[in-house]
Amino acid sequence: TPHVARHPRVREEMVRRQQEIIKGSSAVIEGRDIASKVAPNADLKIYLTADIKTRTRRRLKQYEEKGIIKTFEEVLKETAERDRKDSERDASPLAVSNDAAVIDTTNDTTQDTVNKVLNILREKGLYD
Numbered sequence: 408t409p410h411v412a413r414h415p416r417v418r419e420e421m422v423r424r425q426q427e428i429i430k431g432s433s434a435v436i437e438g439r440d441i442a443s444k445v446a447p448n449a450d451l452k453i454y455l456t457a458d459i460k461t462r463t464r465r466r467l468k469q470y471e472e473k474g475i476i477k478t479f480e481e482v483l484k485e486t487a488e489r490d491r492k493d494s495e496r497d498a499s500p501l502a503v504s505n506d507a508a509v510i511d512t513t514n515d516t517t518q519d520t521v522n523k524v525l526n527i528l529r530e531k532g533l534y535d
Contacts, residue, residue: 418498439493442504451531452507453524461513462486 411417418440425445429436438445442452457465463483470477493501503509508527512520528534 415498439501442507443502447504451528451533452504453527454503454507454509455520456509456511457513457515459483459486459490 422440422444425436425438425441428434429446436446442449442454446452460483463479463486466486467477467479467482470482490501510520510523510527515523525534
């Protein structure tokens with residue numbers, strides 16, 4: 408998929424289809440260009456981030472759960488390369504929307520992150 412995502416016509420069509428899917432509905436969607444390209448008028452935009460070593464450890468765990476054997480160094484290199492390519496691509500580059508709530512999850516458990524998101528939703532009156 409990363410190779411396909413670099414093609415502007417493919418990205419344009421994907422954005423169009425994603426916008427059609429969410430049109431007129433409430434949804435939680437995730438992706439590297441959702442807030443900036445797919446749903447720029449969303450009621451709430453959250454940008455989750457973590458330092459690269461934490462993201463690498465998390466990805467390595469996902470690989471291990473799938474039985475894929477890789478080294479930390481391999482996954483670190485893949486992660487850095489994906490970040491670079493996604494940030495530099497011409498079509499829908501990775502960008503933090505200026506109206507997004509940025510949450511650093513480096514030291515968070517999953518529940519910590521959920522709680523942070525729920526607090527933001529409550530603050531905006533979008534969740535009781």
